[in-house]
Structures are given as structure tokens and as C-alpha cells.
Amino acid sequence: MLKHTENQLVEELRSGSLEALGLLYDRYQHMVYRTAIAITGDSEAANDLLQDVFLRLYRFADHIDSKRPLEPWLYRMTANLSYTWVKRNHRWYQPLEDLADWLVSGESNVPLSQVESQDDWHLVQQAVLDLPLPQRIVVVLYYLNDLSIQEIAEILEVPVGTVKSRLHYGRHALKKNLGLQKEMLRDFNYEQS
């Protein structure tokens, strides 16, 4: 079954094959789940969105062009559903949460010494969640999913310039909020994956 190409699986999906759905799920579950949880910041929501994305893939397989890669479709669906979820659920209580965080922390910027002493990964993820939603989606697709600006523009169906702008402001806000500066990061040894 591992020899099945994506094209064949989508074709099988059209005929209602649950096995093909399972195989596509196995192949793309982490990509969809991690994108959803990075945008929503909620594991329960990410579970629901993961199921919803693949359920829609199954229902609307007839509308998907099997000659084109499936990944952009999955990214688009994940981003759009996550967008809708965040808009619906954070409309009222997010400002209150922000206010509570501000009152507790007393300041918006996190100094790098604090970043180093705490769990960096979760602080960065939290900083991403603090971004405005359009910037957050672009930042997640760019940094986490390694998509190019052109690909992000096609997925979100917005102009390339818009993606560049959102990424620019998003990365600027991230660096500012995390107190990241070149001089302060001289000793940081990163591993290029």
C-alpha cells in the first residue's frame, strides 16, 4: 500500500474508499495537526479541525484536481478552518485574557535572559499566538511548514505583496516581543534541519 501515489489515493477517495482516506490521513495528519495547533493554540480545537479537514477531503474529493499536489489544498483548508475557529471563539474572551496577562506580567517584552532560562520553544509558540491572526497564519506557514511566499500567497489566495507585508510585521513583532537581537544571539548555535 505504501506504493500508492497521492494521485491514486485521491482517485480511490472519489470512489468512497475509506482505506484511501486512512492512508492519506496517516501521511498528512502531523502536517495538518501541527499547523492547526500552531494557529489556534488549542489541542482540542486542533483535534476537531484535523478530523474536519479530512472529512471534507473525503466529502469533496470529486472537486479536487487529482493531477495537482494535495498539500496546498490541505494547507488552505486547515488555515481557513483555523481562521474561522479563532474568529468565532476568541472574539470575546481574548481581550480579557490579554488584559489579565498584561496585569500579571507588568511588561510586554520578555528579556532574552528570561527566554534562555525558560522553555524557549513554548515562549516562541506563545509569542506566535499573540500575533494578529493574518500575520500568525503567514508566520506559521513560513517558519513551521517551510512554504515559500509564492506558495503561501496561492494557498491563502492573497497577493504576494500582502504575504510579504504580513511576514515582515509578524517577524518584527516576534523579535520585539521576545527581545531577540542579533547581538544578543551571537552565542546561539542553531542546527539547520
Next chain:
Amino acid sequence: MNKVEYFIMNDTADYYLQQCLKNWAAEQHPPKAVRSKLLHAASPFHLKLFNSSSRQNEMNDGIAAPVPYRQFLSGRTDVRGQTQLWAWHMTMTSLRFLT
């Protein structure tokens, strides 16, 4: 998928952000139960119920509801909000007709 040439991450802070996000994401795993739930929900019986309710929402005595079936494809539609709006609209229209 390669990055386009005109926008290259050339900053240490960029790599730091990327590595932190990737490391964080690598810790996130979907529950195994989601797979079985998905296959159960996609089984013909449930899908048939799902489809029939969608069709009922789409048409109401020949009047198209504000959330056409096809719009679910985009994933952008705030279904709950529009459905509430639709219910409110139908209630007020009926009341206005009666008064």
C-alpha cells in the same frame, strides 16, 4: 519546497524562531483516537446523515439559505453565525407578516 530567492532568512534570530517553532511542533502529536473517529464519521451511514442535513439547510421551501452547500468547501464560512442570522431573519419576517 524551496524558499524563493527574494526573501531569504539571513538572520540568526530567524533561524532561532524557526528552530524553536519546529521543535515545539515536533512535540505535538494528534491522539490516535482521531483516526478511528474520522473513519467512523466518514462511514457511509454517517455521511448519508451528514449530507441529508446539509441539503435541508440549503433549501427551505424553495428559498436558498444564506449558507449554500458549496461554501463549505472554502472553510471560511462562519456557519453558526450565518445560521443564527438566518433564523433571526425568518422569525422576524414571520412576525412582521402576522402583525
